[in-house]
Amino acid sequence: MSKYPTVSRSLELYKRAGELIPGWTQLISRRADQFARGVSPIYALRAKGSRFIDVDENEYIDWVNAVGAIILGHADEVVDSAVKAQIDCGSLYTLNSPLEIELAEELCDTIPSAEMVRYTKGGGEACAVAARIARGTTGRDKILICGYHGWHDWYQAANYGVDPESGEYPFAGIEPIGVPRALAGTVLPFRYGDLTMLDALLNEHAGEVAAIMMEPARSELPPAGYLEGVKALAHQHNVILIFDEVSCGWRPAIGGIQSVVGVTPDMTVVAKAMSNGYPMGAVVGSRAVMEPAGRMFISSSYWSDNVGLTAALTTIRELKCRDSARRFNEIGEKLRAAINGALAEAGLPGKCAGLAYNPYVALDLPTGVDPRKVSTLFIQEMARQGVHTYMSFKATLAHTDEDIAQTAAAATETFKIIKAGIDQGNLDSLLRSDIKKEPFRRLVR
Numbered sequence: 001m002s003k004y005p006t007v008s009r010s011l012e013l014y015k016r017a018g019e020l021i022p023g024w025t026q027l028i029s030r031r032a033d034q035f036a037r038g039v040s041p042i043y044a045l046r047a048k049g050s051r052f053i054d055v056d057e058n059e060y061i062d063w064v065n066a067v068g069a070i071i072l073g074h075a076d077e078v079v080d081s082a083v084k085a086q087i088d089c090g091s092l093y094t095l096n097s098p099l100e101i102e103l104a105e106e107l108c109d110t111i112p113s114a115e116m117v118r119y120t121k122g123g124g125e126a127c128a129v130a131a132r133i134a135r136g137t138t139g140r141d142k143i144l145i146c147g148y149h150g151w152h153d154w155y156q157a158a159n160y161g162v163d164p165e166s167g168e169y170p171f172a173g174i175e176p177i178g179v180p181r182a183l184a185g186t187v188l189p190f191r192y193g194d195l196t197m198l199d200a201l202l203n204e205h206a207g208e209v210a211a212i213m214m215e216p217a218r219s220e221l222p223p224a225g226y227l228e229g230v231k232a233l234a235h236q237h238n239v240i241l242i243f244d245e246v247s248c249g250w251r252p253a254i255g256g257i258q259s260v261v262g263v264t265p266d267m268t269v270v271a272k273a274m275s276n277g278y279p280m281g282a283v284v285g286s287r288a289v290m291e292p293a294g295r296m297f298i299s300s301s302y303w304s305d306n307v308g309l310t311a312a313l314t315t316i317r318e319l320k321c322r323d324s325a326r327r328f329n330e331i332g333e334k335l336r337a338a339i340n341g342a343l344a345e346a347g348l349p350g351k352c353a354g355l356a357y358n359p360y361v362a363l364d365l366p367t368g369v370d371p372r373k374v375s376t377l378f379i380q381e382m383a384r385q386g387v388h389t390y391m392s393f394k395a396t397l398a399h400t401d402e403d404i405a406q407t408a409a410a411a412t413e414t415f416k417i418i419k420a421g422i423d424q425g426n427l428d429s430l431l432r433s434d435i436k437k438e439p440f441r442r443l444v445r
């Protein structure tokens with residue numbers, strides 16, 4: 001068995017961060033407690049293709065990929081060259097940039113729901129813009145949500161309507177601290193797949209709902225007819241349908257889940273992978289829904305920055321050139337087969353399932369075994385063998401057959417350790433870290 005890597009420099013930096021940065025990091029998913037703290041790396045020095053080097057000079061295959069923001073691979077040469085060339089011409093002009101129009105045309109050619117476009121720098125910010133446009137366009141205040149839509153007040157107010165400890169809704173265990181109580185009741189969650197609940201909410205709040213914002217899918221395709229049903233209900237109530245494709249967009253198809261399932265919303269939010277690691281987000285939608293935004297106060301200095309615009313234009317064009325949907329399918333199928341082989345070899349009941357571009361491991365655990373301990377042990381043992389991952393995998397186009405083979409070999413050894421721990425009832429003694437924390441529960445798997 002290989003030794004555990006030294007991550008002392010990471011731990012030292014994390015300690016310093018704790019003194020200076022409330023909550024240690026800028027993204028909850030980058031906190032040490034989201035992985036196997038003490039074994040997993042926390043700080044990176046550099047990244048290239050499918051791999052990164054941490055501050056202790058350990059190398060890892062990366063299946064997290066900046067929670068999906070990296071899609072072509074780290075430090076992609078084509079995107080980075082375009083960005084560097086743009087930097088030499090100025091990253092932010094006093095005037096507007098023609099790139100804004102070029103990218104808008106590219107997005108309208110690419111995303112089925114796109115006729116007009118507004119930009120932001122991040123996904124949550126783009127969701128907030130979409131919520132503003134929907135409210136401004138309809139003159140109504142309430143928004144029905146299903147999924148994760150960022151950190152802003154409009155959305156986090158959802159937790160005022162539910163018991164945060166119930167585990168049923170988005171932020172189990174996280175209180176909406178600092179979110180104005182006046183917003184309570186303005187945003188209401190609904191369960192994915194449950195048209196009856198959505199119908200009931202729309203009737204209960206008839207004439208008050210501006211929009212339904214939802215993640216149309218995550219790691220599974222929607223049940224047949226579900227999104228069609230959501231769209232029909234939305235339009236029956238004159239409610240704007242918004243797909244948040246910040247996480248599910250780009251990988252399944254360049255036009256997003258909507259182009260896979262053939263259901264076009266009124267508005268779509270995209271970000272993350274659209275620019276392969278440079279800040280960029282967008283709200284796109286039909287002319288009817290978007291045009292009133294011209295009269296709303298939606299304005300920010302860096303939304304026109306040329307780096308994000310160039311990175312997004314180049315990334316989208318590269319995804320097209322590199323036949324991304326077919327390649328993601330290929331990579332994902334190979335990875336799923338390899339992980340299923342690892343499960344079989346280790347004799348651990350379970351399967352690797354989910355859409356090819358985002359497969360996940362679902363274990364059939366005996367009653368009484370804590371799945372959180374198992375997932376922490378999985379992350380810990382994969383990290384020991386140089387693979388940085390959750391129990392789900394976000395592929396990039398840079399992942400190779402060698403990466404998959406190495407990941408499968410690490411998974412085989414990891415599954416054997418998990419099986420032995422379960423059989424002998426000693427999972428606790430195998431864990432070298434606290435149990436990984438769950439940041440928030442999503443409504444869409």
Ligand SMILES: Cc1ncc(COP(=O)(O)O)c(C=O)c1O
Nearest residue numbers: 122123124148149150244246247
């Ligand atoms: C579906 C969805 N919407 C919005 C966001 C927020 O995006 P950002 O972290 O760029 O603000 C995320 C981030 O994970 C997401 O998955």
